[in-house]
Amino acid sequence: MNNIIVNHREYPVSDSILDKKLLYFLREDLELTGTKNGCGIGTCGACTVLVGSSAVKSCVVPLRKVIGKTVITIEGVRGVDGALHPLQQAFMDCGAIQCGFCTPGMIMRGLDLLNRNPEPDREEIRKAFSGNLCRCTGYQQIIDAVQLASERLKGQAVLSDFQATAG
Numbered sequence: 001m002n003n004i005i006v007n008h009r010e011y012p013v014s015d016s017i018l019d020k021k022l023l024y025f026l027r028e029d030l031e032l033t034g035t036k037n038g039c040g041i042g043t044c045g046a047c048t049v050l051v052g053s054s055a056v057k058s059c060v061v062p063l064r065k066v067i068g069k070t071v072i073t074i075e076g077v078r079g080v081d082g083a084l085h086p087l088q089q090a091f092m093d094c095g096a097i098q099c100g101f102c103t104p105g106m107i108m109r110g111l112d113l114l115n116r117n118p119e120p121d122r123e124e125i126r127k128a129f130s131g132n133l134c135r136c137t138g139y140q141q142i143i144d145a146v147q148l149a150s151e152r153l154k155g156q157a158v159l160s161d162f163q164a165t166a167g
Contacts, residue, residue, distance in 0.1 A: 002067040006030060007076030013063055022066055023047045023058040026073055034074035034104045038133070045132030048105035048112075049073050053159050055112035057131075072159075074104035077111065087111060087158075090149035096141040102134045110146050114158040119150055 002013040004025075011030065026032045026049070035058055038046030042060040049058045050072040079085040084092070087110050097103050106129070113120055113128040120128065125146045126139070134142065 002063075004063065004066055004068070005070045006032070007071070007073060013067060018064040018067070019062050021059055022049070022056075022061045022063055022071070025063055026058060026071075032073050032075050036101055036104060038101070038105075043131070043133075044102075045105045045109060045129075046102050048108040048132065050108055050112060050159075053112070053115050055109050072108075074107060077107060085111075086152045086156075087114065087145070087149040090145040090152065091142075094141045094145040094148055096137055096145040098136040102132065102137075105132055106134065106142055110142075110149065111158060113146065114150060114153065118153065118158065120146065122147070 002015070002018070003010050004013050005011075006026065013025070017025070023035060023037055026035050027037070035049055036046035037059060038044035040059050042057040045057060047057050047059040048055050050056075051061070051066055051069050077085050077088060079089070087107055091097050091103065091107065096106070109129055109132050113125065117124060122143055125143045129139065129142065
């Protein structure tokens with residue numbers, strides 16, 4: 001039996017489903033429906049999750065690639081004491097959420113960026129989000145939200161919550 005850690009909990013994965021895409025395992029087997037199925041071919045970014053501390057598009061990743069690794073979905077994102085993570089709060093404060101379909105993937109992509117570069121400029125943010133599509137909010141508010149979160153997180157670890165227990 002193989003194991004995967006998702007949002008700080010370990011789950012068994014049988015050999016018979018190792019070719020199943022991570023997205024469908026999360027949504028169907030674990031009932032973590034925050035990760036969205038937008039395109040199914042890795043172009044829209046709605047299915048973005050963190051594997052380790054790196055963003056991946058879960059619709060194209062077979063389970064066999066994440067066995068023994070840590071996966072964080074939007075359901076596992078939290079700030080101190082269970083509050084919203086500063087990036088989630090910044091999305092709200094900047095109006096970077098409308099229909100919300102793309103938001104989980106955007107948040108995960110933003111966490112990946114801020115973990116790698118705690119103080120990205122606007123161009124770096126645009127480039128990081130080039131693989132995530134949004135049809136209704138507009139990218140200006142998303143860029144503003146990432147910059148605001150960067151300011152609020154100054155001197156703090158972006159993924160400290162995850163690294164402490166799931167690292």
